[in-house]
Amino acid sequence: GQQLNQSPQSMFIQEGEDVSMNCTSSSIFNTWLWYKQDPGEGPVLLIALYKAGELTSNGRLTAQFGITRKDSFLNISASIPSDVGIYFCAGQLASNTGKLIFGQGTTLQVKP
Amino acid sequence: SQTIHQWPATLVQPVGSPLSLECTVEGTSNPNLYWYRQAAGRGLQLLFYSVGIGQISSEVPQNLSASRPQDRQFILSSKKLLLSDSGFYLCAWSGGGRSNQPQHFGDGTRLSIL
Numbered sequence: 001g002q003q004l005n006q007s008p009q010s011m012f013i014q015e016g017e018d019v020s021m022n023c024t025s026s027s028i029f030n031t032w033l034w035y036k037q038d039p040g041e042g043p044v045l046l047i048a049l050y051k052a053g054e055l056t057s058n059g060r061l062t063a064q065f066g067i068t069r070k071d072s073f074l075n076i077s078a079s080i081p082s083d084v085g086i087y088f089c090a091g092q093l094a095s096n097t098g099k100l101i102f103g104q105g106t107t108l109q110v111k112p
Numbered sequence: 113s114q115t116i117h118q119w120p121a122t123l124v125q126p127v128g129s130p131l132s133l134e135c136t137v138e139g140t141s142n143p144n145l146y147w148y149r150q151a152a153g154r155g156l157q158l159l160f161y162s163v164g165i166g167q168i169s170s171e172v173p174q175n176l177s178a179s180r181p182q183d184r185q186f187i188l189s190s191k192k193l194l195l196s197d198s199g200f201y202l203c204a205w206s207g208g209g210r211s212n213q214p215q216h217f218g219d220g221t222r223l224s225i226l
Contacts, residue, residue, distance in 0.1 A: 098144040098161075098208075102156045
């Protein structure tokens with residue numbers, strides 16, 4: 001079945017540093033989504049991307065839908081302690097079921 | 113605005129006991145509904161999804177079942193729990209009948225089997 005390769009698996013950075021993570025797939029997706037999950041809570045949608053090449057920002061977060069439609073990246077600028085959590089990418093195929101394929105997550109730790 | 117509710121938040125059950133987790137969505141009609149399981153520090157595994165009342169699709173063979181008795185209600189059940197059923201269970205919804213709709217998650221149920 002389809003799989004998403006998300007990297008890096010974990011990151012430990014200093015407050016104020018920029019962060020970059022990405023997802024790649026052998027499948028072509030119609031939609032790329034990025035979520036953040038805090039401990040003990042459900043994932044929260046950060047950014048949704050709908051067109052190849054699309055670059056979208058949400059505050060200090062920026063994500064891009066790759067031109068080949070097989071990859072996406074998420075950047076976080078000037079990290080702060082509350083950025084700590086697990087970040088998931090998810091790809092969606094063209095279907096009325098809305099099913100998503102999730103990456104394995106990137107665990108981010110920020111040192112004050 | 114749309115909201116999704118899951119309960120209970122935490123559950124401790126003995127092996128062999130039954131299970132019923134409930135999820136309801138408000139503020140939308142005919143949503144797609146999903147049940148996921150997440151092992152500690154791991155990604156999300158899709159268990160079931162539903163595109164309408166009484167329509168359930170199972171993604172992986174397992175000890176669990178799902179039902180959708182009403183449009184905005186999704187229930188995860190088991191007749192006899194196993195130790196391996198422990199985990200964090202998440203319910204999610206997305207706009208039904210259309211593609212490219214993001215999923216939105218509930219706050220999850222932490223299930224521990226003793």
